[in-house]
Amino acid sequence: MSETFHIKATERGVIRIFMANLTTEQAETFTQSPDEDTPAPINRALGVSNLNTDFIELFPLSNLAGVGLAGYLVEGLGVAEEDVKPHASRLNAMSGQVLIVLSQAFGGFETTITPTAPLKWIGTYTEEGSAVKFEPLPSEGAEVTPGTPTGKPPKSDARVGGMIAMYALIAMFIFVGLLIWVAG
Template sequence: MSERFEIKAHEHGIVRLFTLDTDADGPAMSTEPDWGADTDDPPWPLRDALGVTYLDSDFIELFDVADLEGVGLPQYMIDGLGVSEADVEEDRARLEAISGKILVVVSSAFGGFAGTLTPKSPLRWIGTYTEDRAPVSFKPLPSEGAKGATGDKAPPSDAAMSGRVASIALLVLFALVAVVVWVAS
């Protein structure tokens, strides 16, 4: 029986890893659908192998682990994908042993749609990881320059108030002059 993974609507922060069996018979895997096909829904063997109806190619990566020479898959997951270092440490030995092609699918690849992921050959699930996120903090900004930028206004000065009164007085005086000129004509 193959694995089944529920994808929640508007899921975020999840990274799924798969190996790609390059010896398996079947169509070549690509991170893009076959745009040359004359159809509204072009064939896409990778999407079909994941068992999903929607897949955004901007949020998937398919590459050979050998391309990470000097970095390695565990460090790429931490630095490049933002996966928690603690999560990677739990699987470090297994991740370092992986060779060949790997598929990385992040939550955004599903476009916010709920569904079921049912990967099949030539894909083999490695693991599901969570992006490491800093806790949200609502502490006051430390800079004095930030004060007053959130609506903390000082009351208008006496000079500003005097200017406003004078402007209103001039407008009233202008209106009275206009009425006198209009009545006299």
């Protein structure tokens, strides 16, 4: 029975692993379209029309000698070690061609894939995301958000003009009072 996978348009960081029952010669052309009108064999095997092969890896597992598929998932693709550890012995014991399909291969479009021969689904893993930490802000100044007024608002031109006129009137009142006092 074939597995069916629904890929959301917003999917990010999901890694799907397939065994590819291909010879070395078949693997060389599996991701390549023979011409513009004919989809590549990988498109038919996954059941999709559009696929960005920049986010697909197809290679013999013998290339991972010393690291193993489990190590490659952790060190090369950023999957959390605790997610891979329960399957590590099974992943590292595999041989033949492996196909790794990253979320970006579907170009941000919602789609459904149903892998068929020569592909066999092995597992789906998620890239380890960096944990988000919420710490108190270091100072009160850092708490101000852009656009938030700080301190007193600037004085308008009318207010400044009114203040000058008021001070001028007070000065004139004092001056007139002095004149009357001196004359008197």
